[in-house]
Amino acid sequence: MSDKILEIENLTVSFDGFKALNNLNFSMDTGELRVIIGPNGAGKTTFLDIITGKTKPTEGQVRFKGRNLRSYSEHQIAQMGIGRKFQTPRVYLNLSPRENLEIACNPHKGVFPTLFKRPPSAERRTIAGLLETIGLIHKADMKANLLSHGEKQWLEIGMLVAQSPDLLLVDEPVAGLTDEETERTGELLLSLAESHSIIVIEHDMEFVRQIARQVTVLHQGSVLCEGTIDEVQSDPQVIEVYLGQPLHDTDAHSDHQTLQTAIEGVTAIQ
Numbered sequence: 370m371s372d373k374i375l376e377i378e379n380l381t382v383s384f385d386g387f388k389a390l391n392n393l394n395f396s397m398d399t400g401e402l403r404v405i406i407g408p409n410g411a412g413k414t415t416f417l418d419i420i421t422g423k424t425k426p427t428e429g430q431v432r433f434k435g436r437n438l439r440s441y442s443e444h445q446i447a448q449m450g451i452g453r454k455f456q457t458p459r460v461y462l463n464l465s466p467r468e469n470l471e472i473a474c475n476p477h478k479g480v481f482p483t484l485f486k487r488p489p490s491a492e493r494r495t496i497a498g499l500l501e502t503i504g505l506i507h508k509a510d511m512k513a514n515l516l517s518h519g520e521k522q523w524l525e526i527g528m529l530v531a532q533s534p535d536l537l538l539v540d541e542p543v544a545g546l547t548d549e550e551t552e553r554t555g556e557l558l559l560s561l562a563e564s565h566s567i568i569v570i571e572h573d574m575e576f577v578r579q580i581a582r583q584v585t586v587l588h589q590g591s592v593l594c595e596g597t598i599d600e601v602q603s604d605p606q607v608i609e610v611y612l613g614q615p616l617h618d619t620d621a622h623s624d625h626q627t628l629q630t631a632i633e634g635v636t637a638i639q
């Protein structure tokens with residue numbers, strides 16, 4: 370069996386002739402944590418929509434654990450083991466973190482049967498472990514609406530993990546978080562990466578530097594370059610894309626630190 374969890378070949382997605390993704394090729398190994406960056410409109414959200422089956426390719430194919438996803442619905446793809454965390458937390462605010470996790474463990478039973486029946490002991494242990502992992506063990510039984518924005522994000526990540534996905538897709542997990550929450554989110558993703566394959570889309574370059582081993586840069590619907598964060602940040606094409614002007618027209622190439630500043634400048638205003 371392939372050790373690639375995800376393989377994307379010659380993928381094009383057209384919206385009324387506009388190519389949001391354009392002949393994109395991408396692959397990642399099982400167990401990898403990959404960070405995807407790219408300027409506004411680069412195609413990052415469309416890329417996630419394709420993997421989850423929300424949008425279907427116009428051309429090309431997506432293979433997950435060797436299986437072509439084309440003929441599967443969004444729901445079937447989720448059941449095959451792809452979980453997605455959206456930017457805004459989607460948790461039950463009038464339930465506790467523990468109850469939210471119980472529901473996530475039993476997505477087919479529904480809210481009421483789950484809440485009125487005591488979960489089996491193995492499931493209680495799983496939930497206690499998840500509460501520990503996401504740092505909410507001491508807030509396990511308070512209403513989720515009393516949690517901070519960061520804590521709600523962690524709870525939703527926990528709910529995703531409760532469904533045992535093989536591949537986690539995480540869209541801008543630190544938008545709106547404090548510096549401390551951002552760092553703790555990085556630690557959480559790094560600990561989850563020990564047992565999951567994860568794709569993170571993020572603009573915050575300091576956070577990318579904290580978690581990234583391998584970074585993919587998207588631009589105009591294609592992969593512009595891939596490498597470590599240092600390789601990517603010193604790539605002339607990436608500098609050009611983020612600065613929005615050709616290198617030979619600027620002094621930027623004389624100072625590679627500029628890219629860091631440029632990218633941070635761009636990301637700071639997004």
Ligand SMILES: Nc1ncnc2c1ncn2[C@@H]1O[C@H](COP(=O)(O)OP(=O)(O)OP(=O)(O)O)[C@@H](O)[C@H]1O
Pocket residue numbers: 384387388389407408409410411412413414415416
């Ligand atoms: N349903 C759609 N119909 C038409 N155009 C679309 C549609 N969805 C996305 N696009 C266009 O495709 C391009 C890529 O959009 P996408 O949202 O994937 O980019 P992005 O990298 O996620 O951007 P951002 O960082 O701003 O969220 C954009 O130009 C967008 O306007």
